[in-house]
Amino acid sequence: MTTYSSELKDSILTKLLPPNNVGVPQLAAQTGIPRDTLYGWRREALGRARRPRASTVPAGTLGSEEKFAVVMETATLNELELGAYCRRKGLFAEQISAWRTTCQQANAPLTSTTERAERRAEQAEIVRLGRELQRKDRALAEAATLLVLQKSPGDLGGARGRSLAYERRVQVSEYIAQACAEGARLSRACAAVGLSERTLQRWRRDGAIGGDGRTREHRTEGAVRTPANRLSPHERQAVLTAANAPRFASLSPHQIVPALADEGCYLGSESTFYRVLRDAGQLARRGRAKAPTRVRPQPLEATGPNRVWSWDITYLASTVQGMFFYLYLIMDVYSRKIVGWEVYPQESAAHAASVLHKAYLREGVHPGTLVLHSDNGSPMKGATMLVMLQRLGVVPSFSRPAVSNDNPYSESLFNTVKGRPDFPSDPFDGVEAARRWMTTFTAWYNTIHLHSALKFVTPAQRHRGEDVDLLARRDALYQAARDDNPTRWSGPTRNWTPPASVLLNPGKPPREQEKADTNMT
Structure with a gap:
């Protein structure tokens, strides 16, 4: 095996590596060194020079110091450099902008004594509200624990002196101990199951749960007691x-x-x-009435805009724990466009009817041409909503009870709403704050967002019918690119044909269709 000196190897690598970039065949002919050896030297040198890939950390786990460091690192970057930085670090530009604003607000000087006094008053109010919130949290936790306790063992109320089996006593005692460990008071926990504190103390008198001392000695274990008032065979x-x-x-x-x-x-x-x-076996069901049967909803096919709408309601958290705002959202199934929305502090059929009426007039829908699909919530089936549907000539459609995938498009849209990087991490201060954010989101979703199910056109373009020409131009571009360099294409170009229709609850295809699809695949 031939051995080469390090000086020769370094001189050869100087020619192989940038900026010289001399070809391996040329150097092999000049120096007489085999090509495999030269390729190995270059591969080894490039492996040493390659920097390790930067690890990314989820933005939700970054602390204050890491966020401040990101703000400082991106302070001098332009838009292109910032985009590349975000992709390397696994971040969004909106997140860095929000962190920069927070840093600026934190470092803003207080210009007067009045502002400092107001700041101290605000901090004191925050402390007071924090204590009040902790008190209410404890009360809420106790109420929730007592509610679970009431449902778990059941109500043990009854006449004084009633007898409870030993297994039942152990079970109830464990439930009460668990409730007290989670923050409930002993008196409230005992009252929730219909016991007194004295009874529980008597059960635990010797450090362990005792049985009922009134067990009759003459009754054999497992014997079934015959009630004294039992009917005789003659009766x-x-x-x-x-x-x-x-x-x-x-x-x-x-x-x-x-x-x-x-x-x-x-x-x-x-x-x-x-x-x-x-x-006696004489209690069979009689009459003509039959048990009700549940039938899957018929598929709804949307062949154009304003043919099938889907709507639902979702929660938006508020700054008051336990209270929410309600987002009413109506979307067109064919184009995925948001045709109507509103945020209210209550959930009611009257609000739902108002949102539908506004969307109906805004879109210029003709009577008898629209189907509105929803789940079976009370606002969806309220009298006010049903009257509005009948007045506008809109056909209602409802999901099966307790089946969430009968209304998939609305559920998917809610996931998009709450999955946006600029969705507030803190609860909304009020209804107006939620409405302002939804206005921004709706404009982005309808006019900027490229929807994957629509061949990456915006819902507004699909709603206006502009997607056909746009996708045709894309297809022509891909065909031209393939003709220019056919060796880079192992098959047909990407399918840019827009979907002609959209099905809601399509059901399972027939077996013949499944086999045909499998064969085509």
Whole structure:
């Protein structure tokens, strides 16, 4: 194996690497060194010179120091350099702009004594509100814990002296201990399950839950006690005979018992009749009524704008914990355009009807041409909303109960709304603040956002019918690029054909269609 000196190797690398960039075949012919050796030297030198890739950290995990460092690093960058920096660091330009504004506001000097006094007053108010919020948080946590406690073991209320099994006592004691550990007071936790504090203390007297001391010694374990007021076989037969008598054969126990009472005869209550008939196997369903069946909604096909609309309501957090603003959002299924929206502090059918009426007039919809799809919420099925639909000639369509994917387009749009990088990280101060942000978002979404399901045209372009010519120009450009350099294309060009229609709840395709699609793939 031939050995080369380091001086020779360095001189060869000087010629191979930038800025000289002499070709490997040329140097091999001049020096007599094999090409594989030269390629290996150059690959090794380039590997040492290559810088390690910068690791990115999610913006949500950056601390104040890291954000300040990002602001300082980008202070002198122009727009192109800033875009490249954001892609390297995994950030958005909107986030850096917000951090820069925060730094500027934090370093703004107080110009007068009055402003400093106002600042101290604001800080004191913030401290007071923080304490009030902590108090309300504790009260809310206790209320939530007590609510869960009431639903978990059930109400144990009843007459004094009632007997509880040992397993039931252990279960209730554990529930109460868990509620107290989560912030509930002992008195409130005991009251939630219908017990007194003294009873719980008696259960825990010896450090462990004790059983009921009133267990009868003569009763064997597992024995079933026969109630003293149980009906005798003769009485049960009398109930069956009365219920099956010709004059009562078609009546229910609710009708039989009063009729017998009018005749001065009492055999038992309505529940007794039902229980005896059930035990005898004579309580089958009668009548023509059948159990209701649930049918999947018929597919809705949108072949143009203002044919099928979808709408829903989502929450927007406010600065008051437990209170929300409600975003009413109507979109066109064909173009994905937001045709109507509004933010209200309440959720009601009247607000929904108002938003629909404004969107209907703004879009110039003709009666009898529009279908409005929604889920089964109370604002969607309220009387005011249904009257408005009937007045405007809009056909309502509803999702199946508890099936969220029957209204997928509205759910996807809400994900886009709350997934924007400029969506406020803090709750909205008021309704007007939420409306201002939604105005900005709607303008961006309808006129700037390139929608992936629309072949990357904006919803407004699709709504106006401009997508056909735009996509045709894209297709022509791709065809020309392929003709200029066909070796770079292993197959047909990208499909820029706009979708002719959009289906809502299309259902499963027939098996023949599935096989055809598989074969085409």
